[in-house]
Amino acid sequence: MEYIVELGKKAKKAQSTLASASTALKNDALTAISAALRAGKNEILAANAMDLESGKSNGMSESLLDRLALSEKRIDDIADSVLDIAALPDPVGRVKDGSVRPNGLSIEKIAVPLGTIAVIFEARPNVTIDAAALCLKSGNTVILRGGKEAINSNKATANIMRKAISDIGLDENCIQLVENTDRETANALMKLNGYIDVLIPRGGAGLINSVVQNATVPVIETGVGNCHIYVDKTADIDMAVNIIFNAKTSRPSVCNAAESLVIHRDIAAAALPAIKLKLDEKNVELYGDEEARKIIDIAPATEEDWGTEYLDYKMSVKTVGSVEEAIEHINTYSTGHSEAIITSDYNSAQKFTQLVNSSAVYVNASTRFTDGGQFGFGAEIGISTQRLHARGPIGLPELTTTKFVIRGNGQIR
C-alpha cells in the first residue's frame, strides 16, 4: 500500500535527524507543542465537536463520548503533561555498560532510540498527543493511527504539533498521523517491516488481539488486565475489604482495576460478607463458585467469568484451599498484568511474589498502583503485558534500545 510506505519512508528520513537531536532541541520542541496546543484550543475544540456530533448520530455510548470529548480544561491538562514529559530525563545516550577487552577494544553499550514507533489506538484524542510527546522525547519518530471516531480531533492536534516542531527546526515528519482510517491501512501498517521498528497497540482486547494476529513488525502488547486479588487465610480482613473496594471501584474501566477475587476457604465465611457489604456501596455484581455462594447470595460464575476482564462494576469470586491453588488459578486465567495477595504470612507472601507470573505482583496493596506515575517513572505509553523488551509501565527508558560502539586501533580476530 503506497500511502503507508510513503509514511514509513518519511518517518525513517526524519528519524535520521531526530536520533541525534540534542536534549535541548527536543525539550524546545515539546515546549513549543505545549504552547501551540493552548493557542490552538478553538481549532481543536471545533474539530472535536465534529467528532462528537457524528459519534452521537452514530449512537455512540455515553462513556465512549466522554472519552472522546475534549474541553478547554482537558486541553490545558494535556498541554501540562507535555511539559511534564519535557522535564523528564532524556533516556538517549546513557552508557549502560562498558568494558575494555584484553585485546584493547573498548566496548560501550549505549541507549539509542528504538527508531520509528507506530501506535494504533481507539477514540481517545489525548493519546495522540501523549504518544507523540513520549516518542519525541525518546528520539523516536512516530506514526499514529487513531480510531475513525476521533479523526477530526486527531488531524487538528497532529497538524498543530507538526507545525510547532517544524517552526523550531525539526522535521515535521517526526510526528505523522495516518489520515486514512480504514482497516486495510491499519493492516498495512502492521506489516510495514523495514520502516516500523515497534508497534504499540493501545486499546481493548479486540484491538490488541487483532494486532498480535496480524502484525509482522515487532509488537509490544499492552493493557489487557484480568487482575486478581487473593485473600489469604491470614489476611487482615479490614485491609482486604479496603484494598478490594479500591482496586475494583476506584476506576473500573482501567486495566489495573481488579476483576477477580480469589479467597482462601478458611477465611471466606468471615471475610466474604464484609467484602460484599462494602462492594454493595457501588452495586458491584459478584459471580461466585458454589462455595462462595453458600456464604453470600451472589450469582453463579461460569468458566468464562474466570477469564473475563469486565472493566465494569463486576467481579468474580473463586474459593481455594491454599496459596498454591490460588497461584495456579491466577497463572491459568491471568493476562499477566497485576495481581495482589492480602496476607500476614511471610511464606505465603514469598510464594506468591515468586510464583505468580505477572508484570506486577503486590503484597498488601491495591493493583491500581501499576502505573508509570505511581511507580515514579513519569509518563507512560502503556502497560506491557508481554515478556519481551518491556514489562509493566512503558516509560521513556523502555522506548530506547541499545547500540554497541566498539573503538579499536586495528584489532582483528
Place this chain on the structure above:
Amino acid sequence: MEYIVELGKKAKKAQSTLASASTALKNDALTAISAALRAGKNEILAANAMDLESGKSNGMSESLLDRLALSEKRIDDIADSVLDIAALPDPVGRVKDGSVRPNGLSIEKIAVPLGTIAVIFEARPNVTIDAAALCLKSGNTVILRGGKEAINSNKATANIMRKAISDIGLDENCIQLVENTDRETANALMKLNGYIDVLIPRGGAGLINSVVQNATVPVIETGVGNCHIYVDKTADIDMAVNIIFNAKTSRPSVCNAAESLVIHRDIAAAALPAIKLKLDEKNVELYGDEEARKIIDIAPATEEDWGTEYLDYKMSVKTVGSVEEAIEHINTYSTGHSEAIITSDYNSAQKFTQLVNSSAVYVNASTRFTDGGQFGFGAEIGISTQRLHARGPIGLPELTTTKFVIRGNGQIR
C-alpha cells in the same frame, strides 16, 4: 494442532518449577548434561551417521554435511561448552532497580526468566545442546525445532539431556524437541500464543524471514549480517587492508563477516589496489561500481549486490564522496548487524558511531568481533538484528525479563 499444544502445555508446567529452581540445581543439571553427552557419544554418533547417510543420498553439499557432522572431538567440545555455561553467573533474581515510594510502597524490579522459549533452527546439531543449556541456565523451558536433516542426531541428544535432568530431579520437559519436522508443525509453533513467550529463529535469511512473516508469538530476529567496512579518506591503508582481509576471509560463512566495502574516493586510488592484492590471496571476487572499476579490474556490481549477504569469498565495492554518503549507503542496505569505519579523523569516527543504525558499530576494528564470547558475555544464543528487547549478542541476561514486586501494608490509591 494438538501435538504442538501438548508440547506447549508441558513446557508451561515445567516452567513453573524451573523458574524458581536454585542456581545450584540448574548448575547440577548442566553438569549432568555434560557428563551424559560424553557418556552417550556412541549413541549420538550412531544417530548422526544416519543423518549423514541420508544427507549424502539426498545430495547435501560438502559444507552442509560438515555442519551436520559430529565427532568424538566435537561432542567433547560441546560438553565443555555446557560446563562453561554452568560457570556463568545466574541472570535470574538480580534486583535491577528499586525504590520506596512516598506512600511507603517498596518497589523492586527483579530479573525473571522469559518463560518458554522456542528455537527454530537448521541442520546444526550443536545448536540443540547450546540452546537447551542457555535456556536451562536462565530458567526458561525450551522447545527445540531443528531441521529434518539432523532429526536423528537431535533426538539422540535431546533424549540424553532429558534423561540427565530428570535423573537429578528436574522435569524432563524443561527441554523438549519437536520430533515432527514438517512445515505445518513449525507454523503451529510460530502461532502458539499463550505458551511460547519468545521465538528465536537461528539460520539463514529464508528461515528468519519465514518466521517474521508467520509468527504471532514475539520473535527475536537474529543473524542476517550484510556487514560493511567503510574506508575513510584519512584511513591508515595498512590497517584497512588487514581489517578488511580479516573481516572478509577469516570465516566467510558467519554473520559477522564483512560483505561490502565502502570507500572514500580520495583514498580509493591508493587503497583499492592494496586491498585487492591482499584479498587475491583468498581469491575473493569483488563487485564494484564504475569508479572502483576504473582503479581495479573487477566485475560490475548490480543494485542487488548492495543488499546481498554473500556468506562467501565475495564482496561488493562502493565509492562515496563523504562519510555522510557512506552512512546513508550503509543505513539503506545494512541488515543492522555490524559495520566498521577505518579512519584517523575524530569527526568522521564520531559521526559514524552516532549515525549508523546497527547493533554494533566499530572504529578501526574488524566486524568479526560481534560475538558474545569476544564481548566478554560468555555464550550467546544468537545475534539480534532487531531493536526490541535484545540487540547484538544475546547472552544469558537477554534471556530474562523483569517483574515488579511491590510490598505494602494496606496502601490504596
